[in-house]
Amino acid sequence: MPKATFIQHDGAVESIEISTGTSLMQAAMQENIEGIEAECGGCCMCATCHVYVQDPFLDRLPQAEDIELEMLEETAAERRPNSRLSCQLVMTDELDGIVVQLPETQI
């Protein structure tokens, strides 16, 4: 199963396996990864599952749709070029090893 690594704002690192087809947000919630709120339940409405995607994985992700790009304007923490909403990041084999950093806050 592909793996993903979440780096907390304080530097703590957690790696989990995520089955393909599952979003990083869902997996993080199920595995009790701190730092993701996901209030809207994966509907791309709340910007509380914000992550910073590390190279080289940013370029391997499908382009963000307009709705995600707009919602990223609402993130509580700073929006950066590598900001994405983890509810929109669905695990694939190509993303095996993806590393994301969590922002200081989601709310």
Added chain:
Amino acid sequence: MSQGIIIVGASQAGMQTALAARSAGYTGSILLVGEEPELPYQRPPLSKGFLLDKPGQDRITLRTEDFYAERDIGLRLGTRVSLLDCEARQVITTGGEKISYQGLALTTGARVRQLPVPGAQAEGVCYLRTAAQARDLKARMAVASRAVVIGGGFIGLEVAAALREKQLQVTVIEAQDRLMPRVVAPPVSAFYARKHSAQGVRVLLSTGVEAITTTASRVSGVRCSDGETIPADLVVVGIGVVPNSELAEQAGLACSNGIEVDASTRTSDPHIVAAGDCALHPNPYASTPIRLESVQNASEQSRVAGAVLAGVERSYDAVPWFWSEQYDLRLQMAGFSAGHDHYVMRGDPEQGQFSVFYFQADKWIGIDSVNRPMDHIAGRKLFSAGVNLTAQQAADESLSLKSLLPP
């Protein structure tokens, strides 16, 4: 048994109240009591992607059992609280267990309004509020062919869209003369009626329901006020919800269309807070106390409730927002448009992208956007910043809304 904090209602609001109390530094015991047998889950996807098994919306459990255990939050699921004794500061479960508390949160939510017509108990008449009901509906959708949706509000229309995606024949019956009449302006209603019709849904407005017709206790159709009977093997009822305020009422707490709370979420008993769908609260975006049925309100109001129970004074002033997904349309709402006396539009419904700005006298009070997320986001930011748009600014497409934000 004795607890520091008891939270009645284990949904989004209940979970958030517990977490907020912990985040605010509360170290006493916390017990989350829920009537449903399952762990707290996310409700918004239930009428949306969950019915269609969309990736990312197919698993809805908020957090696993370990998560609560690690935070020393006790879970008592499948348990109904039948009595609240404010004087003794005690709740009693239907099993007869008495649990005393120092602080209590009521996050009891709401329940669906039942269809009050003959035949409504028939097999094949569904409601959608809980995960169990959503699973049941999903199973029935897979085998049904002709569906009637009673109620042209958010739930009814989202379900209608899902049913069409699954190729069922669909009729929507709405008692008022337009869709979503209580929440959106006429142009939005008309736009959605056209969209549903174009997708093959038969939309019946100004039509009442007289009875559910049955064959051997199974639904066979819906008899309308105009005398027509529409054949159906699946009926979905979405005619609104009723706040679960009986526990509070019986305990003598002030209630009227919900449990009355102040800006700090306190009820008429200082040891008890209430938040989420059940709470009638003063809201800076509404002229009279309101109840909001949204995950935004459930989450953000509960953060206040949890903090207040932990002894940290806070007040609730978040911008209300809400959304609905139907087909490829995303309706996003911010502010609170009830009570508006005029509105202006930006964009063009004919192009499938537009926003409606609502005003009460000179005060801008709400914005609904259809497939214009930039307007929605700008609207939320403008509301939080306290910017009052004029109707001229709102209607002027050449003016960037974001440019009106304070630096």
